[in-house]
Amino acid sequence: MRRRIIGVMGPGAADRGAEETAFTLGRLIAAEGWVVLTGGRPVGVMDAASRGAKTVDGSITVGILPSDHETAEVSDAVDIAIFTNMGDARNAINVQSSDVVVACGAASPGTLSEVALALKAGKHVVLVNASSTTEAFLKSCGHGRVHVAAEAMEAVQQVRRLIAESA
Amino acid sequence: MRRRIIGVMGPGAADRGAEETAFTLGRLIAAEGWVVLTGGRPVGVMDAASRGAKTVDGSITVGILPSDHETAEVSDAVDIAIFTNMGDARNAINVQSSDVVVACGAASPGTLSEVALALKAGKHVVLVNASSTTEAFLKSCGHGRVHVAAEAMEAVQQVRRLIAESA
Amino acid sequence: MRRRIIGVMGPGAADRGAEETAFTLGRLIAAEGWVVLTGGRPVGVMDAASRGAKTVDGSITVGILPSDHETAEVSDAVDIAIFTNMGDARNAINVQSSDVVVACGAASPGTLSEVALALKAGKHVVLVNASSTTEAFLKSCGHGRVHVAAEAMEAVQQVRRLIAESA
Amino acid sequence: MRRRIIGVMGPGAADRGAEETAFTLGRLIAAEGWVVLTGGRPVGVMDAASRGAKTVDGSITVGILPSDHETAEVSDAVDIAIFTNMGDARNAINVQSSDVVVACGAASPGTLSEVALALKAGKHVVLVNASSTTEAFLKSCGHGRVHVAAEAMEAVQQVRRLIAESA
Numbered sequence: 001m002r003r004r005i006i007g008v009m010g011p012g013a014a015d016r017g018a019e020e021t022a023f024t025l026g027r028l029i030a031a032e033g034w035v036v037l038t039g040g041r042p043v044g045v046m047d048a049a050s051r052g053a054k055t056v057d058g059s060i061t062v063g064i065l066p067s068d069h070e071t072a073e074v075s076d077a078v079d080i081a082i083f084t085n086m087g088d089a090r091n092a093i094n095v096q097s098s099d100v101v102v103a104c105g106a107a108s109p110g111t112l113s114e115v116a117l118a119l120k121a122g123k124h125v126v127l128v129n130a131s132s133t134t135e136a137f138l139k140s141c142g143h144g145r146v147h148v149a150a151e152a153m154e155a156v157q158q159v160r161r162l163i164a165e166s167a
Numbered sequence: 168m169r170r171r172i173i174g175v176m177g178p179g180a181a182d183r184g185a186e187e188t189a190f191t192l193g194r195l196i197a198a199e200g201w202v203v204l205t206g207g208r209p210v211g212v213m214d215a216a217s218r219g220a221k222t223v224d225g226s227i228t229v230g231i232l233p234s235d236h237e238t239a240e241v242s243d244a245v246d247i248a249i250f251t252n253m254g255d256a257r258n259a260i261n262v263q264s265s266d267v268v269v270a271c272g273a274a275s276p277g278t279l280s281e282v283a284l285a286l287k288a289g290k291h292v293v294l295v296n297a298s299s300t301t302e303a304f305l306k307s308c309g310h311g312r313v314h315v316a317a318e319a320m321e322a323v324q325q326v327r328r329l330i331a332e333s334a
Numbered sequence: 335m336r337r338r339i340i341g342v343m344g345p346g347a348a349d350r351g352a353e354e355t356a357f358t359l360g361r362l363i364a365a366e367g368w369v370v371l372t373g374g375r376p377v378g379v380m381d382a383a384s385r386g387a388k389t390v391d392g393s394i395t396v397g398i399l400p401s402d403h404e405t406a407e408v409s410d411a412v413d414i415a416i417f418t419n420m421g422d423a424r425n426a427i428n429v430q431s432s433d434v435v436v437a438c439g440a441a442s443p444g445t446l447s448e449v450a451l452a453l454k455a456g457k458h459v460v461l462v463n464a465s466s467t468t469e470a471f472l473k474s475c476g477h478g479r480v481h482v483a484a485e486a487m488e489a490v491q492q493v494r495r496l497i498a499e500s501a
Numbered sequence: 502m503r504r505r506i507i508g509v510m511g512p513g514a515a516d517r518g519a520e521e522t523a524f525t526l527g528r529l530i531a532a533e534g535w536v537v538l539t540g541g542r543p544v545g546v547m548d549a550a551s552r553g554a555k556t557v558d559g560s561i562t563v564g565i566l567p568s569d570h571e572t573a574e575v576s577d578a579v580d581i582a583i584f585t586n587m588g589d590a591r592n593a594i595n596v597q598s599s600d601v602v603v604a605c606g607a608a609s610p611g612t613l614s615e616v617a618l619a620l621k622a623g624k625h626v627v628l629v630n631a632s633s634t635t636e637a638f639l640k641s642c643g644h645g646r647v648h649v650a651a652e653a654m655e656a657v658q659q660v661r662r663l664i665a666e667s668a
Contacts, residue, residue, distance in 0.1 A: 002243075
């Protein structure tokens with residue numbers, strides 16, 4: 001009965017390319033029947049991924065917010081908002097709760113912390129829209145758990161393969 | 168689009184009466200179209216509330232677990248498991264994320280911490296299956312935000328009223 | 335080499351009697367050579383306990399702040415400020431880190447959450463300046479780990495006894 | 502009255518070179534009168550930095566542990582142990598609480614998460630004993646807040662300069 005959860009992480013200040021990829025990621029992940037988990041704020045990759053997911057009937061989007069319930073700004077495309085009131089410590093919760101983490105876009109400090117925390121927690125991470133330098137560096141830290149995809153569709157195929165291998 | 172979330176808190180080691188009340192609470196809350204949020208473990212009030220909710224078509228249950236994804240024991244009736252790996256600090260997340268908190272059963276230390284954290288976060292709390300001593304004490308701490316219900320149906324009516332008043 | 339840590343918890347909005355007791359608690363705890371741990375803000379019981387401790391040569395005061403390093407207001411009497419940026423979830427850290435918890439003053443929701451989290455974590459709690467209703471209620475939840483003292487000196491004697499018994 | 506806190510972060514499984522650098526870092530930081538803050542476990546860089554600090558009279562070492570007070574293994578060289586029971590989410594607390602962060606040794610996922618969280622929190626980070634690839638990558642993410650030192654003495658000089666500039 002428990003739903004698979006795929007985390008989509010990426011900068012709040014993302015470029016248009018990363019946001020388009022994130023939107024497609026959200027749509028394709030939701031089409032698999034998986035829950036899309038993001039940082040929940042109404043900006044950048046997290047907002048785009050949630051909006052993409054909500055184009056799919058019956059989709060569920062979860063946002064793990066850094067703020068409290070009174071001050072948090074939440075993406076309109078988030079179904080279930082979890083208010084941690086814990087700032088970036090919530091990044092550790094995001095990755096613990098994701099079956100696989102997809103990191104989309106440039107290596108901002110916040111996204112980098114989520115990739116690092118995911119690896120520390122033993123999770124697999126799929127990078128998409130990252131620079132080749134970022135890909136090379138994170139692969140060198142990742143003990144075989146960092147994977148690279150050229151675009152959203154390939155990223156979701158990798159997620160499917162990783163889930164099948166872990167089952 | 169965002170879903171209302173009602174937290175059902177109570178002891179893991181609950182008596183049969185509290186579990187029956189929790190089951191009915193979960194069923195009635197889900198029937199309102201609200202998400203049922205619990206501590207997620209496969210015991211006591213949290214398990215019973217989630218199981219009650221899952222008797223309703225289209226219901227969603229969220230469990231906020233104290234453990235990590237590898238060691239956590241999760242109720243089979245939880246749809247979406249959030250692994251905080253934060254022990255009882257996750258109690259603060261449970262109450263921040265709930266529109267209203269329903270506390271069911273005896274005043275165990277864990278449940279008491281959730282009621283206290285809910286009041287600190289400015290949330291309303293509905294007590295059901297509590298002793299009259301517990302009711303009186305928590306009302307005296309609660310600045311008008313502690314409410315008492317005789318059984319599950321009345322608790323859900325109070326939740327409905329509190330939501331209407333806050334809208 | 336590791337230092338004993340005694341947590342002094344109590345309302346930020348405390349009455350004069352609770353603040354005087356907290357000041358004496360801080361002084362007596364520091365005089366034993368123990369670290370005084372509080373919530374770190376410049377108000378109420380936490381401020382008074384830290385100020386009392388700093389009247390003792392060589393004392394160390396630790397404040398576990400709910401806010402981040404940029405916005406936190408910190409008591410001048412805190413030597414070591416730990417910025418959790420976690421709101422009231424930091425209450426769980428306060429009690430985990432204290433060998434014994436002393437709760438001073440009225441049962442505000444914040445203080446009540448710390449007492450409850452301490453009991454959940456298996457810690458002993460000494461109440462001082464609490465109402466008789468609060469004492470009776472918390473004793474009924476405390477599985478023998480809630481103790482009552484009439485004033486600061488007696489509270490510190492109880493802490494000394496509890497530490498001796500656990501050694 | 503409040504003490505400056507310098508965080509020394511690095512892998513638990515460190516090579517001998519990183520441990521020797523960490524020991525010297527701890528000694529030199531303590532000699533400045535600053536508190537040495539680490540992850541508190543009895544291994545690798547955190548243990549070595551704390552042991553180095555404790556060779557200095559009057560030094561204070563703080564360890565922010567990932568575990569609870571019952572199961573945590575704590576370095577003998579930690580004076581003040583803070584038990585977060587929050588796993589790697591405590592990394593966010595480590596960097597929030599440090600005036601400057603020194604990262605020592607290879608880019609393990611845990612250390613990488615601390616560097617990233619430090620940058621996200623607006624902190625300056627000094628790298629020592631890192632590979633040139635790690636240095637280049639982190640500088641590219643760091644918005645001018647990543648600094649490189651060849652060895653411990655130079656790292657502490659950089660910390661001193663960063664503190665002077667922020668004062």
